[in-house]
Amino acid sequence: MASLSVSLNRLQLKNPILVASGTFGYAREMEGIVDCARLGGILPKTITAEPREGNAPWRTVEVSAGLLNSIGLDNDGVDAFIAHHLPYLSQVETAIIVSVAGRTEAEYVALSQRIGECQGVAAVELNLSCPNVSGGVDFGTDAEACRRVVAAARAACPVPILAKLTPNVTRITEVAAAAADGGADAVCLINTLLGMAVDWRQQRPLLGNVMGGLSGPAIKPVALRCVHQVRCATDVPIIGIGGIATIDDVMEFLVAGASAVQIGTANYYDPQVSTRLIDQLPGALAELRADSVEQVVGSLQLPR
């Protein structure tokens, strides 16, 4: 049986199939449907320093092969997370990677430190890319701000740091290189693409927040392109995200250079997808005659 484990600098995962932040609740919701301990890792919904009620409905709208969302980081804040959600999460036998978002560098640092010091947290993912939160510096689009926040969070946080980046930039390679420079153990590519939907009869936007993030199969080619570009530009390990729903999707991301993947929107429309993909992974590796996941990571052959 092929080895499924992967390592991303200081972070070790038992397999490369993770579930993306905001698409798996706080894991407890899935207990009856998914055997969460089988996952390579779980990223609970992004937390912020203070509670946020989130955006007005509608918060999601389906579009062709995709979903637009403007949830607005609806969460109860870090205190409630530590009191109510972490006790459950930390007893699930998999890597718990806590996603945090701040308005300022100091907020990112404080959240990373506090969460990183909690029992049962394998890593912290800095959500540097949420298009639904305005205010403050845009850490996902300004390479230097990105480098600084990653470096500061890394210095304060005892566990590995991942940087989740937005595709809504001109050159993702520059932001990814800056995150690597700041000491990110891995970069997570990609968050949602900014989009919009219009009801022309009512002459109004469909999302309560007017614009929102596009996810699902529609964005997979963009995500693969980002993974490929970053793979070519730096050696930082990559976690691929974007439209992954089938084993073919998983293999495409691994071959393109991702060491692991996160399943997002597919959890909504096929709740058992993540563990099914873990079942299917050995068979797909065997097709490439690979005895480990790491053997296929970045094995893409470019035309001469």
Next chain:
Amino acid sequence: MSNPLQAAYYADDAQQVDAKITENRLLARETFLVRLVAPEIASRVVPGQFVMIRIHGLDDPLIGRALAVYDVHSGAAGEPEAIDLVYIRKGKLTRYLAGAAVGSVVTVWGPLGNGFAPDPCEHLIMVAGGIGQTPFVAVAKEALGHQRFGQRQTGWAKRVSLVYGARSADLLAGLDDFAAAGVDLQLCTDDGTRGRKALVPTVLEEVLQQSLQNTSAAAIRVLCCGPEIMMEKASEVAAACGVRCEVSMETPMACGIGICFSCVAKVRQSDGDWDYKRTCVEGPVFPAEKLCWE
């Protein structure tokens, strides 16, 4: 914000299954009944709960759709075997479903949501507009003691009425099923082609006034499902009569199991403030007075 640990609001009973279609027939204009073999769901579902349904492998439509469970069908051995859903052909998924052949397979997960509580009463008044009648056949069968759902008690209402309005007569669906269950039908249509030419809240008010002549307000319950504006008006009518009223919300959902935070409605808190609550797990049924209508 929506703290899922403040109560046991988890879809712990839900199962994801590939279910075979054994029946898919026209019930009224543009309205179809589909029967899905799903014993895991059929044996657990209670009235007012729903399932999510999706066509496996299709990217458009991509996201599951919520459909209320209309009825449970038992197999030869008398065990719950299949669920019936009633849908109106409208957009992407329902168009696809209306053309789906018997024998084909769809993905469903459920049962989901809280459903209507089987709290005893003398007169149960169900209020439906449009396709909102779908949960009420099961409610009536359970309340009048004709059928057991899950492990719940049956026979918890003495009398059951349905105030049901649609645009026109040919859109009224399932009237035979309601009549067979012994439900007193109070119909109305916008164009007067069947029943009263009146709005649902107006008819509800008359039904309530009549009921109050021989039944105390505390022994009457009103349940609503349909367009929000209708439910808001109906709940005002019930409140004016001092009658308990519950409404089933139909907010846009993406997962049905509490993980996406799409389906929120403004719900009043005990401190008088409001909070966004996920209707898929904390509802879809809420006490009417808890909702902040938009």
